[in-house]
Amino acid sequence: MSVAVRFAPSPTGFLHVGNARAALVNWLLARSRGGSLLLRLDDTDTERSEERYAAAILEDLAWLGLDWDRFARQSDRLPSYRAAFDRLKARDLVYPCYETPDELALKRKSQLARHRPPVYDRAALALTPAERRALEAAGRPPHWRFRLADEAVAWDDLVHGRLSFAGGHVSDPVVLRADGQPIYTFASVVDDLELGITHVVRGDDHIANTPVHIQIWRALGGDPAGPAFAHLPLLAGGQGEKLSKRQGSLSLRSLREEGVEAMAVASLLARLGTADPVEPAAGLATLVAGFDLARFGRSPPHFEVEELWQVNARVLHLLPYEAVADRLTALGLAGAGADFWEAVRPNLARLGDAADWWRVCRGPLAPVIDEPGFAAAAAALLPPEPWTPETWKGWTQAVAAATGRKGKLLFQPLRQALTGRDHGPEMRNLLPLLGRERALRRLAGETA
Structure with missing residues (x-):
């Protein structure tokens, strides 16, 4: 079966990681099954939808590395919703209602006080044509509800298993507001049907909407x-x-x-909610190869920022120089080549940290020297250039032989003098990046 999925955000704010997880899972399902992804902007809420958020959604998805095969805006499809509504109306499956929001709230409060489910009582069905005309003449345009069949609706959810809702336990849904705008649930069903969506993957806050979705789907002639x-x-x-x-x-x-790296976000979100360990992925293709919707459980997963930063560091440690060369240049690190990247990569938590180590390599930097005599003795033993990663070993062996020092007493003062730090990348890799002239000046206590 060809898979067609959709990610349908509302442009009412910036995407958060929960939205991104829905987008990623839909994308992974489509790509792992050779299917297609529809990006649909649910922008019929004209009061809250903003174009800046619509643009941000596209930008954020592109940053995450997610592409889409089709694009739609609900605001462009209003004639389709009207045509679908007219078909339902012709079959007497929708009816006009005139209660105000305050009146509906009072009904719900009364039902709850009597320990009854807050289901719409269908009072509008008892209105005569004359009563409806009188309400409209008094300035109450109707909103329209879909008449649900009084029957149980069940489906086999791909995450939760068999789910069923008894008839009469769900309110007849509003499909058209009094201003003529379609409600999200109705418009979403029309889109899914007309745009050929085969799999609806979304948050479980929509479970209660699914019986309505199924009944409207069938009423509109869907399979x-x-x-x-x-x-x-x-x-x-x-x-x-x-x-x-x-x-x-x-x-x-x-x-x-x-x-934060996009692949760190994707690596974490692809595994949250499954029993699989979170592993840093070098690219989205790795996540596609290991994707299985059946791996997701029913318990709400927690998104830990600390875990994201751990994954972020591990993602950076996988990146080859070619993947970051342009970004290093954008950070102002002109001349930072592959040798620099290989040296500092294991010590980065975020890419921006590379700028700190570039300053260590290129200065100016104030050395930390507690024992000037030891630093001077070490400086006298610095070998001539060219230097390689083996230079550090040969030099420190010579210093150890001349001073009798070893271990931390040998290595720590040299690191502090050359880098101003107590820890960091391996000195065998940093020393050639510093160069002999800069190393001599720092060992002499100069800022260089």
């Missing part, structure tokens, strides 16, 4: 078998808090600005 559904448990923050796009919780934009 009774419907699309396959997979509802992923929602990603929570490190303390179990809900992630919010409107609040900017762990947005991709903020993570990118902090120096």
